[in-house]
Structures are given as structure tokens and as C-alpha cells.
Amino acid sequence: MAVVGFSGCGGSGSGETKETSGNKTEAEAEFTPALDTDSAGTLSVAGFMGNFEALDQVVNNFNEYYPNITVSYEQNGSTQLVDYLENNEYVDIFMTAAGNLSDENNKEMYAADYCLDLSKENIDVSAIKDEMVDACMTDGKLLRIPLAENTFGMVVNKTLLENEGLDVPTDYKEFQEVLKQLKEKGYNPIQGSSIHVYSEITANMAYTQIGTDKELCEKLNNKDSEAAEELRLVMEKLDDIIRNQYTDYSVNETYPPDNYDQAILRFFEGDVPFWICSTECVSGMKKRESKSETFTENPFDYQFLFIPVGEKGAYEYIEPWYGFSINKNSENKDYAVEFLRFLSTEEQINIMGSVKGMPSVAKNSSDERYTGILDQDLTEDSYMDKGEINNSVKNCIADVSNQFGSGAYSNLDEAMEALKERISQQ
Numbered sequence: 001m002a003v004v005g006f007s008g009c010g011g012s013g014s015g016e017t018k019e020t021s022g023n024k025t026e027a028e029a030e031f032t033p034a035l036d037t038d039s040a041g042t043l044s045v046a047g048f049m050g051n052f053e054a055l056d057q058v059v060n061n062f063n064e065y066y067p068n069i070t071v072s073y074e075q076n077g078s079t080q081l082v083d084y085l086e087n088n089e090y091v092d093i094f095m096t097a098a099g100n101l102s103d104e105n106n107k108e109m110y111a112a113d114y115c116l117d118l119s120k121e122n123i124d125v126s127a128i129k130d131e132m133v134d135a136c137m138t139d140g141k142l143l144r145i146p147l148a149e150n151t152f153g154m155v156v157n158k159t160l161l162e163n164e165g166l167d168v169p170t171d172y173k174e175f176q177e178v179l180k181q182l183k184e185k186g187y188n189p190i191q192g193s194s195i196h197v198y199s200e201i202t203a204n205m206a207y208t209q210i211g212t213d214k215e216l217c218e219k220l221n222n223k224d225s226e227a228a229e230e231l232r233l234v235m236e237k238l239d240d241i242i243r244n245q246y247t248d249y250s251v252n253e254t255y256p257p258d259n260y261d262q263a264i265l266r267f268f269e270g271d272v273p274f275w276i277c278s279t280e281c282v283s284g285m286k287k288r289e290s291k292s293e294t295f296t297e298n299p300f301d302y303q304f305l306f307i308p309v310g311e312k313g314a315y316e317y318i319e320p321w322y323g324f325s326i327n328k329n330s331e332n333k334d335y336a337v338e339f340l341r342f343l344s345t346e347e348q349i350n351i352m353g354s355v356k357g358m359p360s361v362a363k364n365s366s367d368e369r370y371t372g373i374l375d376q377d378l379t380e381d382s383y384m385d386k387g388e389i390n391n392s393v394k395n396c397i398a399d400v401s402n403q404f405g406s407g408a409y410s411n412l413d414e415a416m417e418a419l420k421e422r423i424s425q426q
Contacts, residue, residue, distance in 0.1 A: 030345050033065045034122060035338050040068035043332055043339060046076045046084070047095040048322065054147075054355035058348050062339060069335060081111045085327065092330040093339065095147075095322050101138045102387045115143040116326040121337045127346035131384040132361040135320050138387075144323030145340050147349075148279075148358035151318050152200040153373065154190075154307050155267060155275045155282060159300035168305070170378050172237065175308045179246040182273050190247035191266075192276035193259035197252050198238060198405030199398035200276050204317040205309050206234045206397050211317075211383035221390045225424035231397070232416055237309045238401060239412040249405055260284060268292035270300055279304065280321060282369065283357030305372040310380030316373070319385035321358055392426040 045055065052073060059071045076084045078097040085091065100111045119142035125133050132146045156168055161178070164185060169175040182189040190197065209231065210217050219227035241247060256262045259277055264285050267275045269292075282304045289295050306314030324343065326336045342348055346362050353360030359370045372378075400419045409415040 030347060031065070031342055033338070034341070035066075035334060037066055038068065039066070039335075040070075041332060041335060042070045042072055043092045043335055044090050045071055045073045045093045045324075046088070046091045047073065048075065048078055048097075050075050054352045057351055057355050058343055061348060061351070062342050065342070066335070066338075069339075071339070078109065080108055082108055082114070085111060085114050089327075089329065090331075091327055092332045092336040093324050093326055096144050096325045097322055098135075098319065098385075098387060099391050101136075101143050101325075103391055111325070112138050112141075112143055114325075114327060114329075115141075116328040116330070116333065116337075117141040118143065118145065118326065118337075118340065121341075123337065123341045123344055125344050127363060128344060128349060128361050129363050131318075131386070132320055135384065135386040136323055144320075144325040145344055146320035146323045146361045148321040148353045148356055149318050149361055150279050150321035150358065151306070151316070151373065152203045152276075152278050153305055153314075155277060155285070155302050155304050157267070157270065157273055157300060157302050159302075160270065160273055168303075169308050171308050171313050171380075172311055176240070178273075179241070179244070183244070183246060187271070187273055188248050188251055189273045190241065190276060191255070191272050191274070192252060193255040193257055193263060194249060194252035194405065195257055195402055196255075196259045196278075197247060197276045198242075198401040200278065201241065201307060201309070202234050202238050202397060202401045203394075204306060204315040205237070206231055207317045207385065207389060207394065208315040208381050208383040209234065210389050210393070211385060212381060214388075217388055220393045220423060223424050223426055225420040228420045228423045229416065231419065232412075234309075234397075235401075235404070235412060235415055235419070238404060239415070242405060247405070249407065252405070261288070264288045265292050267302075268295035270294060270298060276307070279358045279370070286357060286369070303372045304370060306379070308378070313378045313380040316379045316382035317385065318359075318382075320361070390426070393423065396422040396426055 055073060063069065078100055081100050085094065096111060099106065099109050104110050128146065136142055136144045136146050158168060161168060166178050166181060169178045179189045210220060216227055216230055255266065259281050261284065265288060266272065268289065306316055308314045324340060326333065326340065330336050343352065346364060349362045350360045350365050353365065354367060359367065396419065400415060400422055403409065403418065404415045409418060
């Protein structure tokens with residue numbers, strides 16, 4: 001257990017707040033404490049990361065108002081969350097994934113019954129995007145506060161493309177041409193972990209197609225195997241990339257399964273045109289630039305973009321990256337609610353995203369790391385995941401995509417038959 005707030009601490013040390021009129025910081029201007037600021041106590045927080053610097057920063061800022069409230073943090077997992085909560089009743093605030101609040105059939109993961117309905121508490125979520133708030137609703141109850149946005153895409157080595165006389169592709173035709181030329185020049189154009197590359201190439205297009213088609217979504221959720229045929233175009237794009245050897249499974253297998261630390265350092269070697277990953281992976285890039293001798297000596301421009309597999313652009317798929325829920329049986333419910341009320345302000349929710357290195361859920365935010373995915377002119381269609389698609393459906397698509405990449409199916413038709421079978425058995 002790590003203590004990330006300190007009793008008696010009077011300052012944040014963040015260096016990120018700004019002075020406003022009346023000698024108040026932006027945070028002070030938009031947040032007014034609702035409880036006794038002299039009270040002492042401890043809030044116990046559990047999350048999925050071993051090191052959560054973004055939480056540290058928000059806690060330090062919270063201690064500007066509540067200097068005697070200590071926040072302790074410990075790591076747990078999402079798959080055994082129910083057992084964890086049963087055996088650690090002292091936990092006040094805990095991290096939740098989508099599956100913890102949407103899949104009632106998974107008794108080990110489904111933790112909605114342990115969550116306080118935040119919509120009935122004094123928490124103003126108006127600074128957070130409406131779609132992100134909606135995505136955290138279960139049966140009309142707000143069960144968590146979203147911490148950041150997650151999506152899938154690719155980090156592009158823009159300097160490499162420029163040196164090769166190539167433009168960053170914005171649609172599938174351009175993408176195919178760039179991949180072809182890179183292949184001819186001796187590059188292995190698309191790289192990443194073998195359990196991420198193929199599934200994340202198909203994810204945005206597949207999930208957007210399903211999420212924006214209510215009838216298709218219902219059919220797939222209800223195990224209608226024939227409905228999977230409507231995803232053939234998605235799998236065709238993956239088939240095209242595999243057949244033309246624009247990615248090499250044997251190379252992708254050398255990447256770490258988590259597609260994180262060593263994968264980032266591999267990208268910084270400078271010879272990878274497109275690294276397939278999620279924004280959670282991108283979050284660790286900035287702090288690792290200095291750890292790469294190659295990048296330090298020969299820095300280059302890179303940018304995270306959606307994969308342009310659409311005829312008119314990319315598919316924008318966004319989902320909440322975890323959230324914080326409150327244990328409805330918490331003995332410190334008032335201060336737990338107060339902490340999430342503080343976190344939900346524009347200043348703090350932007351800090352959460354910025355320090356974590358992921359897109360913020362705030363309506364008003366700007367992060368140069370993600371300007372490329374904010375350009376709607378490069379988007380063919382978009383979908384904000386609110387939990388309509390069963391996780392089992394997503395898993396079927398992801399697993400078949402990865403198996404296709406591994407060579408388990410010799411052609412597109414075999415992959416489609418496998419997908420239909422998986423959908424019927426989910």
C-alpha cells in the first residue's frame with residue numbers, strides 16, 4: 001500500500017495551477033469545500049496500476065483543501081473484483097472497468113451491486129463530456145466517474161515518412177499505397193504486440209459499425225452467427241494487410257504481450273513506420289523518450305492517429321478508460337464523495353488525463369499528443385461506447401482477428417466461418 005496524500009500537507013507542489021482574479025487558483029475558483037476541512041481521516045483507494053502518478057497529483061491538490069485527509073492506494077485487478085471487495089471491506093473508492101458494470105453473467109467481475117449511485121450525490125459532472133457520463137451509467141445509475149478516454153490507433157513516425165517522400169495517409173487507399181511503398185523500400189511497415197496488432201486494426205471499424213447499427217448490435221449480442229457476415233468488410237481490410245505482408249507475425253511476437261515499455265523503446269529505434277497501440281500505451285511515451293539512447297541522439301516527430309481503414313477516412317471509436325466508483329458500504333462515504341466531486345471539476349479531470357498521458361474526458365481540454373484524433377475531417381464515422389456491445393462480442397472479434405494474424409486461418413472465408421462460430425458460442 002502506498003500513501004499518496006500526507007496528513008498535514010498544506011500545498012500541492014503541482015506547479016500546474018494558475019492565478020486568477022482575487023488571488024485564487026483556477027481550482028479554488030471552481031471548487032468550494034462542502035465538508036469540515038479540518039477533519040482528519042484516511043480514504044482507501046484501489047486501482048489497477050502499480051504506480052498511479054495522475055492520482056498522486058489530484059490527491060496533492062485535494063490536500064490543499066483537506067490537509068488532514070490521507071489517501072492510501074493499493075493495486076488490485078478487474079477480473080476478481082468482487083472477491084477483492086468482499087475481502088477488503090475497508091476500501092472506499094475502487095477502479096472499475098466496463099466489464100465490472102455491464103456483464104451480470106460474470107459473477108467474479110460484476111461489481112455494480114457494490115457501487116454507490118453517484119447521480120444521487122452532490123457531484124457536478126457538467127465539466128465531463130456527456131457521452132462519457134452516459135457511458136458510466138448502468139440501469140439509470142451513475143456508478144463511476146470516467147478517468148480518461150481510451151481508443152485504438154497507430155503511432156506514426158512522421159519523420160520517417162517525410163524522409164521517404166511519403167505523406168501521412170488519411171484514407172484506406174492512401175494507406176494501402178504508403179504501406180506498399182514502405183514494403184518495397186525494405187520496411188516492415190506495421191508492428192506491435194501479436195495479441196494487439198490484428199485485433200486493434202479491426203477494433204475501431206468493427207465496433208463503430210456495430211455500435212451505430214442497433215439491429216446488428218442486438219443480433220450479435222443474441223449470438224446470431226449469420227449477423228457476423230456483416231463484418232466481412234472489416235475482415236477484408238485485415239486480410240489485405242496480412243496477404244500483402246505489411247506486417248510480420250514473427251516480428252510482432254518479439255514484442256511484449258502488454259505492448260508497453262519495451263514496445264515503446266522499440267518504436268524509438270526510429271525504423272518502425274506504424275506502431276499499432278491504444279492511448280493507454282501512448283501514455284507512457286513521453287517519459288520514455290529520455291530512456292532511449294537512439295531517440296535522444298536522433299529525435300523524430302511522431303503522432304497518434306486513428307488507423308485510416310475507411311474509404312473516406314478513419315473510424316473513431318472511443319471508450320472510457322476505467323473509472324472510479326465508491327463502495328456503497330464505505331465508512332467514509334462523505335469524504336469519498338467529496339474527493340470524486342473534486343476530481344470531476346474541469347481542472348482536476350484534465351490533470352488526470354494530462355499526467356496519465358491519455359485524452360481527457362473534459363469538454364474543454366487540449367493535449368498536443370492527441371490533436372491528430374480530434375480532426376473530424378479525417379473521420380468517416382464515429383462511435384462513443386456506452387456499453388451497448390457485449391464484451392463477449394468484442395472478445396470474439398478480437399480473438400478471431402489475432403488468430404487470423406497468427407496464420408490459424410488460411411484465407412478470409414475461414415476467418416469468417418470462425419467468427420460466426422465464436423459468435424454463436426459466446
